[in-house]
Amino acid sequence: MTSRKERETEFxxxxxxxxxxxxxxxxxxxxxxxxxxxxxxxxxxxxxxxFFKNKEDLYLSVVEDVFREINEIAEKAMMEDLxxxxxxxxxxxxxxxxxxxxxxxxxxxxxEVGRINMAGWxxxxxxxxxxKLNDILARELNRGIxxxxxxxxxxxxxxxxxxxxxxxxxxxxxxxxxxxxxxxEAVDFLVSVFFDGIGMEGKSK
Numbered sequence: 001m002t003s004r005k006e007r008e009t010e011f012x013x014x015x016x017x018x019x020x021x022x023x024x025x026x027x028x029x030x031x032x033x034x035x036x037x038x039x040x041x042x043x044x045x046x047x048x049x050x051f052f053k054n055k056e057d058l059y060l061s062v063v064e065d066v067f068r069e070i071n072e073i074a075e076k077a078m079m080e081d082l083x084x085x086x087x088x089x090x091x092x093x094x095x096x097x098x099x100x101x102x103x104x105x106x107x108x109x110x111x112e113v114g115r116i117n118m119a120g121w122x123x124x125x126x127x128x129x130x131x132k133l134n135d136i137l138a139r140e141l142n143r144g145i146x147x148x149x150x151x152x153x154x155x156x157x158x159x160x161x162x163x164x165x166x167x168x169x170x171x172x173x174x175x176x177x178x179x180x181x182x183x184x185e186a187v188d189f190l191v192s193v194f195f196d197g198i199g200m201e202g203k204s205k
Contacts, residue, residue: 013051016041021062025104029059029112063109066102067129073098074136084144088137089191092166096183099170110171134159150195162194 002010019041023032034055038045052058077091099106137159144150169190 012043012047016043016048016051016058017062017065020058021066021102021105024059024062024108025102028108029055032059034058059112062105064129066105066109067133069098070095071129071133071136074133078136078140084140084147084149085191085195087140088162088194089187091137092187092190093183095166096170096186100183106170133163137162165194166190 016037020032020037023036023040027036032055034045034048037058038048041048048058052061073094074091077094078087080087080090082090134156138155141150141153141155141158145152145155169186173186
C-alpha cells in the first residue's frame with residue numbers, strides 16, 4: 001500500500017515526464033530546456049531537479065516510459081483470447097496506432113538514438129525494458145508451440161527477430177501517416193512475413 005506522499009511524488013514525476021515528452025516532440029532535443037519543461041508541467045524548475053539530474057537524464061526517462069508503454073501494449077494484446085498469430089497482429093496494429101499518435105516524438109527518438117549509451121546498454125534500464133518485451137512475446141510463442149499453432153523454434157530468438165522487424169518498419173515509415181487501410185496492409189504484411197516462416201507446415205494460413 002503506497003502512502004499519500006509516495007502517490008504525490010509519483011504523480012509529479014509522471015506529470016514532468018509527460019510535459020517533457022510534449023516539449024521534446026515540439027522543440028526537439030536541442031531546442032528543449034529545463035525551463036520549457038518546468039513551464040509546461042507547471043512546476044518550479046527546482047522540482048524537476050529533485051527527480052532528474054539534467055536534460056539528458058530527463059530525456060532518457062521519457063524514452064524509458066515510452067518503452068514501458070510498448071510493453072503494456074504487448075502484454076494486453078497477448079492476454080486476448082485469440083490464436084497466437086492474431087495476438088501478434090493485434091499488437092502490431094495497436095503499436096502502429098501509438099506510433100502514429102506520437103509520431104513527432106518517435107521521429108525525435110530516431111534522430112537522437114545516439115543519446116542512448118550503447119556501450120553501457122547491458123544491464124541498463126533500457127536493456128531491461130527491451131528484454132522484457134522479448135520475454136513477453138517469447139512466452140506467447142512458446143504457448144503457440146505447445147498448442148501446435150507454430151512449429152518448434154527458439155522462441156526468444158524469434159521474438160527478437162520479430163521486434164527488430166517491426167521496429168525497422170516503423171522507423172522507415174515514421175514520415176508517412178497511416179490511415180486505416182495502410183495500417184491494415186502493414187499488419188497483414190508483417191504478420192505474414194513472420195508467421196508464414198514459423199507456422200506449422202501444411203497448415204492453412
